[in-house]
Amino acid sequence: MIDELLFLGTGAAQAVPAIYSRGLDASRPDGARADKNLRTRSAFRLGxxxxxxxxxxxxxxxxxxxxSWFDLEHLFITHTHSDHFNFDGVLQKDISVENNGKPVTIHMSAPALRWFLSVWCYSRTLESPSNRDLDEARESFRPWFEFNVLPFFEWRTVGEIAVCGVPGTHTGRVPDDLAMNLLMELPDGFRMLYGLDTGYYDDETFSFLASTKLDMVVLDCTFGGRTDRGEFPAGHLDCASLVHVVARLVELGTITSDTPVYASHINPDQGLDHDGLARRFASEPYNILPAYDGLRVKPRITGRP
Structure with missing residues (x-):
């Protein structure tokens, strides 16, 4: 049963404050729960x-x-950038003396999986791997890890939930590694979109999202307070373009103006702290809130369109 959603991290690649910034000297890592301006790299837990x-x-x-990850069964990797997939850290279950004895299934796009296996092979031989090498590398992670390719625009059952990937407008380590945003439906029918590492969606994605109703949305807000990126930017959103995405989703009937929308993946150099982001969004006719590390949300089916 999934009765809680948890924002493990809400920062972009540099985290907040950035490591080379004096702001980190004044932050409170020992009181991270109380400091909404201390943001680790974005991650999200469902149960x-x-x-x-x-x-x-x-x-x-x-x-x-x-x-802990003792009960973790399914890990979704949105794309191959290291702030989203630290594979050397993830792939340690085989050396953990205490674990549950079950495999973790890692879900990602086909280009992301091929990139990862290629890097893994090359790091061991310093030679370009063949397709056979990639297949053997994939097998070598068993019985502790399985890899599953998630296609775009197709619903799949994964453990307790239904999942459907939709493409963002952001690429990972290779050009065809489009960041995978995730539609997720819980057993009780609660449905949400986790949409980090994207700019303004293209028409195909918006058209697909028009076919569903959502109870909660998490959106990229990397460039927060910046106003120099155009009205409909690719790659990442800012406050203004995030509002444009929300307005379009309301227009399509995917959400209502009251649907909770959480801004995440925050950059340290965009000019607004947590309270500043909250004030910025409070001026809009939508229910947009900045997320923060440690924020826990009870999944609740809302008044859908």
Whole structure:
């Protein structure tokens, strides 16, 4: 049963404050729960069995929230950038003396999986791998890890939930590794979109989203307070373009103006702290809130369109 959603991290690649910034000297890592301006790299937990992304802060996030990976069964990797997939850290179950004895299934796009296996092979031989090498590498992770390719625009059952990937407008380590945004439906019918690492969606994605109704949305807000990126940017959103996405989803009937929308994946250099983001969104006719590390949300089916 999934009765809680948890924002493990809400920062972009640099985290907040950035490591080379004096702002980190004044932050309170020992009181991270109380400091909404201390943001680790973005990750999201659905109950104890499902997680989206695992960047370099995965251990600190789990320790802070007292939520180990003992019961983790499914890990969704949205794309190959290291703030979302720290594979050297993730792939340690085989050396963990205490574990549940079950495999973790890692779900990602086909280009993302091929990139990962290619890098894994090359790091061991310093030679370009063949297709056979990639297949053997994939098999070598068993029995501790399985890899599953998620296609775009197709619903699949994954553990307790139904999942459908939709493409963002952001690419990972290789040009065809489009960031996978995730539609997720819980057993009780609650449905949400986790949409980080995207700019303004293209028409195909909006058309697909028009066919569903959502109870909650999480959207990219990397560039927050910046106003120099155009009205409909690709790659990442800012406050203004996030509002444009929300307005379009309301227009399509996917959400209402009251549907909770959480802004995440925040950059340290965009000019607004947590309270500043909250004030910025309070001026809009939508229910948009900045997320923060450690935020827990009870999934609730809302008044859908």
């Amino acid at each position: 104890r069995g499902h997680q989206i992304d695992a960047g370099p802060d995965y251990y600190m996030q789990s320790a802070r929230e007292r939520m």
